[in-house]
Amino acid sequence: DAGVIQSPRHEVTEMGQEVTLRCKPISGHNSLFWYRQTMMRGLELLIYFNNNVPIDDSGMPEDRFSAKMPNASFSTLKIQPSEPRDSAVYFCASSPPLGQGTEAFFGQGTRLTVV
Amino acid sequence: AQKVTQAQTEISVVEKEDVTLDCVYETRDTTYYLFWYKQPPSGELVFLIRRNSFDEQNEISGRYSWNFQKSTSSFNFTITASQVVDSAVYFCALSRDNAGNMLTFGGGTRLMVKP
Numbered sequence: 001d002a003g004v005i006q007s008p009r010h011e012v013t014e015m016g017q018e019v020t021l022r023c024k025p026i027s028g029h030n031s032l033f034w035y036r037q038t039m040m041r042g043l044e045l046l047i048y049f050n051n052n053v054p055i056d057d058s059g060m061p062e063d064r065f066s067a068k069m070p071n072a073s074f075s076t077l078k079i080q081p082s083e084p085r086d087s088a089v090y091f092c093a094s095s096p097p098l099g100q101g102t103e104a105f106f107g108q109g110t111r112l113t114v115v
Numbered sequence: 116a117q118k119v120t121q122a123q124t125e126i127s128v129v130e131k132e133d134v135t136l137d138c139v140y141e142t143r144d145t146t147y148y149l150f151w152y153k154q155p156p157s158g159e160l161v162f163l164i165r166r167n168s169f170d171e172q173n174e175i176s177g178r179y180s181w182n183f184q185k186s187t188s189s190f191n192f193t194i195t196a197s198q199v200v201d202s203a204v205y206f207c208a209l210s211r212d213n214a215g216n217m218l219t220f221g222g223g224t225r226l227m228v229k230p
Contacts (some may be wrong), residue, residue: 048216
């Protein structure tokens with residue numbers, strides 16, 4: 001398997017623009033996670049999907065952030081409008097069903113810069 | 116609330132030295148999972164180990180070993196005979212779900228191994 005695939009790898013956008021980050025989880029995995037990594041706050045869980053349903057979105061910072069998982073093989077994280085403080089590396093991770101594996105596999109991350 | 120503390124923000128050693136990375140956690144859960152991830156300069160997050168709260172046996176994998184002590188809420192990671200390729204940021208993490216995948220990360224320890 002190719003692993004968790006995120007796109008784009010790098011994104012530079014202007015403040016106020018809409019940004020969409022994409023993730024393709026590993027085939028057969030039924031849990032998907034979005035994490036954000038910043039110097040100030042480290043690695044934080046933003047949202048967790050199980051079987052395409054959002055289970056815990058308590059980490060989503062504010063209404064400007066939204067995430068969807070329309071099917072088992074695709075998820076998006078959207079920021080609208082973007083702000084400079086959203087600059088971070090965004091990681092997507094997926095994990096297999098309970099009893100079929102032991103850990104979450106992370107994608108390469110998307111480095112977002114909002115200027 | 117869960118918390119993971121990695122008090123050492125940066126460690127520098129010379130190749131072939133042994134090094135221990137400390138991790139202390141806080142949780143009210145009786146069942147939980149502890150993890151270590153490696154983040155090399157390329158930026159991806161690489162899974163190293165997962166340990167559940169009922170298994171306090173120490174684990175060794177090649178040059179890596181882990182010491183889990185529930186009495187002190189610690190899950191320390193030792194690299195024996197360090198190598199330059201071990202240079203990375205190492206994250207300790209604690210799960211907050213039964214499947215063990217909604218992770219609360221520590222702040223990370225940057226390990227620099229000099230030749």
